[in-house]
Amino acid sequence: MNAITNHLPTAELQALDAAHHMHPFTANAELADKGARVITRASGITLTDSEGNEILDAMAGLWCVNIGYGRDELADVAARQMRELPYYNTFFMTTHAPVIALAAKIAELAPGDLNHVFFAGSGSEANDTNIRMVRHYWAEKGKPTKSVIISRNNAYHGSSVGSGSLGGMSGMHAQGGLPIPDIHHIEQPHWWAEGGDMDPEEFGLLRAQELEKAILELGEERVAAFIAEPVQGAGGVIVPPASYWPEIQRICDKYEILLIADEVICGFGRTGNWFGCQTMGIRPDIMTIAKGLSSGYAPIGGSVVSDDVAAVIGAGEFNHGYTYSGHPVAAAVALENLRILEEEGIVDHVRDVAAPYLKEKWEALTDHPLVGEAKIVGMMGSIALVPNKDSRAPFAEAGTAGFICRERCFANNLVMRHVGDRMIISPPLVITPAEIDMLISRARKALDECYAELQKRDLLSAG
Numbered sequence: 396m397n398a399i400t401n402h403l404p405t406a407e408l409q410a411l412d413a414a415h416h417m418h419p420f421t422a423n424a425e426l427a428d429k430g431a432r433v434i435t436r437a438s439g440i441t442l443t444d445s446e447g448n449e450i451l452d453a454m455a456g457l458w459c460v461n462i463g464y465g466r467d468e469l470a471d472v473a474a475r476q477m478r479e480l481p482y483y484n485t486f487f488m489t490t491h492a493p494v495i496a497l498a499a500k501i502a503e504l505a506p507g508d509l510n511h512v513f514f515a516g517s518g519s520e521a522n523d524t525n526i527r528m529v530r531h532y533w534a535e536k537g538k539p540t541k542s543v544i545i546s547r548n549n550a551y552h553g554s555s556v557g558s559g560s561l562g563g564m565s566g567m568h569a570q571g572g573l574p575i576p577d578i579h580h581i582e583q584p585h586w587w588a589e590g591g592d593m594d595p596e597e598f599g600l601l602r603a604q605e606l607e608k609a610i611l612e613l614g615e616e617r618v619a620a621f622i623a624e625p626v627q628g629a630g631g632v633i634v635p636p637a638s639y640w641p642e643i644q645r646i647c648d649k650y651e652i653l654l655i656a657d658e659v660i661c662g663f664g665r666t667g668n669w670f671g672c673q674t675m676g677i678r679p680d681i682m683t684i685a686k687g688l689s690s691g692y693a694p695i696g697g698s699v700v701s702d703d704v705a706a707v708i709g710a711g712e713f714n715h716g717y718t719y720s721g722h723p724v725a726a727a728v729a730l731e732n733l734r735i736l737e738e739e740g741i742v743d744h745v746r747d748v749a750a751p752y753l754k755e756k757w758e759a760l761t762d763h764p765l766v767g768e769a770k771i772v773g774m775m776g777s778i779a780l781v782p783n784k785d786s787r788a789p790f791a792e793a794g795t796a797g798f799i800c801r802e803r804c805f806a807n808n809l810v811m812r813h814v815g816d817r818m819i820i821s822p823p824l825v826i827t828p829a830e831i832d833m834l835i836s837r838a839r840k841a842l843d844e845c846y847a848e849l850q851k852r853d854l855l856s857a858g
């Protein structure tokens with residue numbers, strides 16, 4: 396018997412983990428010394444660890460558990476589908492009911508004429524699909540030189556060779572020979588860190604116009620697409636100034652550049668609409684989806700494309716696909732997740748109840764001596780930790796305050812992530828006002844403890 400031995404003592408689990416399991420985005424040697432926290436179960440917005448601690452998960456796993464943990468309906472659907480048809484592919488003129496139903500449902504929910512879905516196993520895979528699809532699209536239209544995809548510094552689009560190249564994370568580009576050719580990065584609309592003395596709206600416009608500058612420099616005949624998250628997630632929940640997206644849309648229209656909205660985080664209710672592009676008022680040609688598509692209960696992602704893109708790509712054979720494209724169990728789970736999101740009015744709950752309540756409490760955090768700005772859209776928010784609110788100057792020792800704050804959160808049974816000295820949240824969409832109160836009070840306690848520690852270690856100076 397090879398049971399999953401959750402009930403081994405924590406120390407033994409940690410030792411086995413350290414011996415055999417390589418953690419993603421982790422300094423594994425350092426983790427091995429500390430020991431990983433073992434999560435054993437979860438329900439609603441609460442995780443339980445192997446020591447019995449109950450932790451409020453203000454990150455919804457990795458931005459994905461939109462409907463919350465512990466929904467039996469999804470487990471039941473998965474078990475039923477596994478018994479009926481655990482696997483079949485859709486490569487060779489075959490299909491199956493779960494993938495058909497899911498594609499049709501996504502087409503119904505997606506705005507405009509985004510009516511066609513190419514499935515993948517994850518957001519990274521879907522963005523790899525997008526790279527090949529937009530280049531192939533222009534080749535099929537007789538413009539094979541249009542191969543450059545413009546993206547942004549500090550964007551996150553996944554961790555494979557292609558999607559990691561699209562992303563603008565310098566730490567990722569430094570390892571493994573990224574980026575691939577013909578990916579071009581422009582600056583991000585991050586006013587707090589990079590806006591200097593400019594007015595935020597003026598700055599947003601300027602950063603959008605970098606796209607036009609890049610198109611003109613590269614040559615319109617070289618540019619295939621622009622890709623961006625409606626709200627940057629892993630980069631630190633960077634909410635662009637209101638002037639930014641309308642200008643980007645104008646530029647994409649003017650030069651006939653395909654617009655790819657990476658909705659992997661923003662999609663499925665996170666911003667208070669079904670998709671982030673609706674919140675930002677833009678009309679993408681392609682949307683990348685994953686994460687909230689299944690609330691993380693099964694690995695699945697995809698590219699949702701317009702009638703035009705689907706017609707051009709579909710005119711001949713597109714030599715591309717994954718063994719698990721449209722996996723029947725993942726598709727059935729995603730479909731059930733969408734049913735719950737829709738029938739339980741969870742997107743309405745975000746827009747009308749949870750987001751307004753959270754916004755009020757979140758923005759009030761700026762009364763704390765450590766918090767310079769608080770930004771929030773729907774159920775994704777960030778606060779900037781600063782030594783001096785007026786100058787917006789960063790800490791002399793960048794990243795330490797954020798790290799300490801995250802440690803203090805964890806010690807107070809709250810999962811809040813840090814990106815440098817920005818603290819970010821992305822809780823399950825089903826969070827209630829009472830649970831938001833709990834989130835905020837734990838966050839305040841962690842901020843107080845972080846502040847005390849910074850004072851003690853004399854780290855409260857600006858760089």
Ligand SMILES: *Cc1c(COP(=O)(O)O)cnc(C)c1O
Pocket residue numbers: 458516517518519520522551552553554624628629657658659660685686696
């Ligand atoms: C997480 C993420 C991805 C990558 O998705 P994976 O499922 O981890 O491959 C892509 N884009 C955005 C915006 C993401 O947040």
